Amino acid sequence: MKLIDIALKDMLRSFRSLFAVGMMIVAPLLITGLIYFAFGGIRSEQPDIATIHVGLVNADVPSADVPSANVPFNLGQMLVDVFTDAGVADLMTARVYPDVATARAALERQEIDVAVLIPTGLSAAVLSGEPSPNTAVVILHDPALSLAPQVVGSMVTSLLDGVAGGRIAIQVIQERHAARGLALAPAQISTLIGQYQTWYTDFLHTLFYNPTEAALRLVAPGVDETAVPMSQILGATMAGQMIFFAFYTAAYSMTSILREQEEGTLARLFTTPTDRTIILGGKFLAVFLTVILQGAALMLFARLAFGIRWGRADSVLLALVAQVIAAAGLGVLLIALVKNSRQAGPVLGGGLTALGMLGGLFTVGIQGMPAFFDVAALFTPHGWVLKGWRLALAAQPPDALLLPFFIAVAMGAVMFVLGAVLFRRRFA
Amino acid sequence: MTLAIEMQNLHKRFGDLHAVQGVSLTVQAGEILSLLGPNGAGKSTIISMLSGLLQPTEGDALVMGHSIRREPEAAKACLGVVPQDIALYPDLSARENLLFWGKMYGLRGAALKKRVDEVLEIIGLVDRQKGRVDKFSGGMKRRVNIAAALLHKPQVVIMDEPTVGIDPQSRRHILDNVKELNRQGMTVLYTTHYMEEAAELSDHIAIMDHGRVIAYGTHDELIRLVGEQTRIDLTLNVDAGRVLTAWQQVEGVSRASAQDGLVTVLVDDSNRVLPRLFEAATAAGARITGVDIREPNLEAVFLHLTGRALRD
Ligand SMILES: Nc1ncnc2c1ncn2[C@@H]1O[C@H](COP(=O)(O)OP(=O)(O)OP(=O)(O)O)[C@@H](O)[C@H]1O
Numbered sequence: 156m157k158l159i160d161i162a163l164k165d166m167l168r169s170f171r172s173l174f175a176v177g178m179m180i181v182a183p184l185l186i187t188g189l190i191y192f193a194f195g196g197i198r199s200e201q202p203d204i205a206t207i208h209v210g211l212v213n214a215d216v217p218s219a220d221v222p223s224a225n226v227p228f229n230l231g232q233m234l235v236d237v238f239t240d241a242g243v244a245d246l247m248t249a250r251v252y253p254d255v256a257t258a259r260a261a262l263e264r265q266e267i268d269v270a271v272l273i274p275t276g277l278s279a280a281v282l283s284g285e286p287s288p289n290t291a292v293v294i295l296h297d298p299a300l301s302l303a304p305q306v307v308g309s310m311v312t313s314l315l316d317g318v319a320g321g322r323i324a325i326q327v328i329q330e331r332h333a334a335r336g337l338a339l340a341p342a343q344i345s346t347l348i349g350q351y352q353t354w355y356t357d358f359l360h361t362l363f364y365n366p367t368e369a370a371l372r373l374v375a376p377g378v379d380e381t382a383v384p385m386s387q388i389l390g391a392t393m394a395g396q397m398i399f400f401a402f403y404t405a406a407y408s409m410t411s412i413l414r415e416q417e418e419g420t421l422a423r424l425f426t427t428p429t430d431r432t433i434i435l436g437g438k439f440l441a442v443f444l445t446v447i448l449q450g451a452a453l454m455l456f457a458r459l460a461f462g463i464r465w466g467r468a469d470s471v472l473l474a475l476v477a478q479v480i481a482a483a484g485l486g487v488l489l490i491a492l493v494k495n496s497r498q499a500g501p502v503l504g505g506g507l508t509a510l511g512m513l514g515g516l517f518t519v520g521i522q523g524m525p526a527f528f529d530v531a532a533l534f535t536p537h538g539w540v541l542k543g544w545r546l547a548l549a550a551q552p553p554d555a556l557l558l559p560f561f562i563a564v565a566m567g568a569v570m571f572v573l574g575a576v577l578f579r580r581r582f583a
Numbered sequence: 584m585t586l587a588i589e590m591q592n593l594h595k596r597f598g599d600l601h602a603v604q605g606v607s608l609t610v611q612a613g614e615i616l617s618l619l620g621p622n623g624a625g626k627s628t629i630i631s632m633l634s635g636l637l638q639p640t641e642g643d644a645l646v647m648g649h650s651i652r653r654e655p656e657a658a659k660a661c662l663g664v665v666p667q668d669i670a671l672y673p674d675l676s677a678r679e680n681l682l683f684w685g686k687m688y689g690l691r692g693a694a695l696k697k698r699v700d701e702v703l704e705i706i707g708l709v710d711r712q713k714g715r716v717d718k719f720s721g722g723m724k725r726r727v728n729i730a731a732a733l734l735h736k737p738q739v740v741i742m743d744e745p746t747v748g749i750d751p752q753s754r755r756h757i758l759d760n761v762k763e764l765n766r767q768g769m770t771v772l773y774t775t776h777y778m779e780e781a782a783e784l785s786d787h788i789a790i791m792d793h794g795r796v797i798a799y800g801t802h803d804e805l806i807r808l809v810g811e812q813t814r815i816d817l818t819l820n821v822d823a824g825r826v827l828t829a830w831q832q833v834e835g836v837s838r839a840s841a842q843d844g845l846v847t848v849l850v851d852d853s854n855r856v857l858p859r860l861f862e863a864a865t866a867a868g869a870r871i872t873g874v875d876i877r878e879p880n881l882e883a884v885f886l887h888l889t890g891r892a893l894r895d
Pocket residue numbers: 597600602620621622623624625626627628629667776
C-alpha cells in the first residue's frame with residue numbers, strides 16, 4: 156500500500172512537471188510530426204485517393220496481328236478492365252465514354268478527375284514493339300489534382316510495361332525455337348498469350364490488392380518500387396522516437412530518487428516506519444508505470460495524429476512490454492551509477508542519445524545504412540525494442556516478435572536487477 | 584516517571600571524526616529536553632541515530648522502550664522527526680505533502696483527512712493549504728515541515744533546529760506550538776543553538792560540545808554552574824579581537840569571548856575588575872563605548888565551561 160502511495164506520488168510529480176511531460180510525450184510527437192510534414196502530410200490526400208473518378212475512352216481495336224496466332228490481342232480492353240476491376244473499386248470509379256469529346260466535357264464538369272484516352276492501334280503498336288506518338292495513351296486531368304493523375308498514370312504504365320515485357324518474352328521464346336530450327340505452332344502461341352494475360356491480371360490484382368498502400372507507395376517522394384511504404388516509414392519513425400523517449404523517461408523518473416536525496420525527503424522517508432525495500436520498490440514501480448502510461452499515450456496520439464497502425468493487439472502488447480522492461484531496466488541501472496541529479500543530466504542526454512543512435516532509433520527511415528549500424532544495434536536494448544516494433548508495425552503475429560521480445564526483456568531484467576542491487580547497497 | 588528516550592553510551596564516528604562520543608541522555612515522558620550546542624557539536628548526528636537514519640558506531644537508544652537497533656520500525660512509529668533542513672516536496676501543495684507523509688505513517692482515508700485538517704489548524708496554514716510549498720515563505724515552509732511530523736500523533740517529537748533562519752513572527756508561532764503540544768502530553772527533544780529558546784522551552788537542557796554532553800540540568804541548575812561570577816557585556820569602537828587577549832590576561836577575569844562586536848567577560852567582582860578592563864583597553868588603543876552588567880545566562884554557562892562563545 157505504501158509502495159503504491161510512493162509510486163503515485165512520484166507520478167503525480169512527474170506529470171505535473173511541464174518539462175517532464177514535454178520530454179515524455181510532446182517531444183516525440185513533435186519530432187515525428189516534423190518528419191510527417193516534411194513528407195507533405197500524406198494523409199491529407201487520402202480522401203482524394205479514395206474517390207478517384209476515372210473516365211475511359213477506348214478507341215483501340217483488337218489486333219489479330221499476333222505472329223501466327225489467331226487470338227485477337229485486346230490491350231485497350233485490358234486497360235479498361237484494370238480500372239473497372241473489383242480490386243480497385245474502393246479506390247476509384249470508372250466510366251467508359253464513347254469518344255474524346257464527351258470525356259473532355261465530363262472532365263470540365265468535374266464529373267471525373269482523370270480521363271484515360273486509349274488510341275486506335277494501341278494493341279498493334281505495343282505488339283509490334285514500335286510505339287509512336289499517335290499510339291500513346293493520353294491522360295487528361297484536372298490541373299488542381301496531383302495525386303489522382305499519378306495513381307492512374309502509374310496503373311497505365313504498369314500494364315503497358317507488363318505487356319511489353321510479355322511481348323519480349325514471347326519473342327525470345329520464338330527466337331530460341333527458331334534457332335533450334337523449330338517453329339511455334341499458332342495454337343501454342345495463343346496458349347502462351349492466354350497464360351500471360353491470366354498471369355498478368357493476377358499480378359495486377361496483387362499489386363492493387365491494397366490500393367491505398369499502392370497509391371501511397373506511388374507518391375512517396377524519391378522512394379522506388381522496392382522501398383518500404385511511407386506509412387511504415389512514418390510508423391517506424393514514431394516508434395524510434397517513442398523508444399528513445401521511453402528510455403529517457405525511465406531514467407528521468409528514476410532520478411527522482413537522487414532529487415529526493417538532495418531535497419532531504421528521502422532521509423525523511425527513512426525516518427518513517429516504512430521499510431527501505433518498500434521505499435525503493437515504490438520508486439521502481441513509478442518508473443514502470445510512467446513508461447507504460449507514456450507508451451500508451453504516445454501510441455494513442457500517434458494513431459490519432461498520424462494514423463499510425465501499430466499492428467495486431469497481441470504483437471503490440473509484446474513490443475510495448477519489451478520497451479517498458481528494457482527502458483525501466485536501463486533507467487534504473489544508469490541512475491544507480493550516478494552520484495547526484497546534476498550528473499544525471501549529461502548521462503541522460505549524452506548516454507541515451509548515443510545508445511539510441513547505435514540502436515538505430517534516429518535512422519529508421521534511411522535505407523542502406525552502413526552494416527556497422529546493424530551490428531551495433533544488436534548490442535543495445537534500443538535496437539531490439541525497435542526490431543519488435545518494426546515487426547508489429549508490419550502486422551506480424553506475436554510469434555514473429557518472440558526473439559526481439561525475449562532479448563529486450565532479458566537485457567532489461569538483468570540491468571534492472573543490477574541497478575536494484577546497487578540501490579539497495581546504497582540506501583538500504 | 585517513564586522514560587521516553589534513553590540513550591545508552593551513543594557513539595558515532597565518521598572515519599577519523601568522532602562526532603558523538605558516549606552520550607547517555609534520558610528524556611522523561613512529557614518533558615521538553617533541549618540539546619544546546621554550537622555548530623558541529625553533534626546534535627543532528629544524535630537525532631539521525633535516534634530516528635534510524637544512522638547506525639550508532641557503538642551504544643544503543645530506546646524510544647518508548649524500543650531499541651533503535653533491534654526494533655527500528657517500532658521505535659520510528661513512536662517518533663515524529665522534524666529535520667533540520669526542510670524536507671518537503673516543493674512541487675506539491677502543503678495539503679498534498681501532509682497527505683503523503685500521513686500515509687507513510689500508516690494513516691488512511693477519513694482519519695487521514697481529518698488529521699491533516701487538524702494539523703493545518705495547529706500550524707495556522709488552513710488558508711494556504713492548496714498552495715505549492717515552493718511558493719511559501721521560509722517561515723511557512725518551516726511550519727509545514729513541523730506539521731508533517733505531527734500527523735500520527737507521535738508520543739515523542741524530535742525537532743532539529745526548527746526555527747533556523749525565519750522571521751520573529753513565525754518563530755513565535757513555532758515556539759507556542761511546541762509548548763502547546765507539550766502541554767497536551769507530547770514529549771519533545773529539541774535542538775537549538777539559540778540559548779533563549781532553550782531557556783524558554785525546556786524542562787531540562789543538555790549542553791553539548793565536540794560530541795559530548797558537557798552539562799545537563801534545569802535552566803537554573805546550569806546557571807548556578809557559573810557560581811558567583813558576574814557577566815559583563817562590553818562594546819568597543821574597534822574590532823573586539825584587539826583587546827580580547829589583553830582582557831583574558833586581566834586579573835579577576837575568568838573567561839572572555841567576543842562575537843558580533845560584543846565582548847562577554849565573566850568576572851568575580853565587577854567593581855574591582857571593570858577599571859582594569861578600561862586600562863587594558865586604553866593600552867591597546869581601544870575605547871569602550873558601552874558596558875552592561877548582567878545576570879549570567881546560558882551563554883555565560885557555555886563560556887564558563889568551554890572558554891568559547893556558543894555561536895562561533
Ligand atoms: N555524514 C557525515 N559524514 C561525515 N561527517 C559528518 C556527517 N554528518 C555529520 N558529520 C560531522 O559530524 C560533526 C557533528 O555534526 P552535526 O551535524 O551532528 O552537528 P550539529 O550539532 O547538528 O551542528 P549544527 O548546529 O551546525 O546543525 C560535524 O563535524 C560534522 O561535520
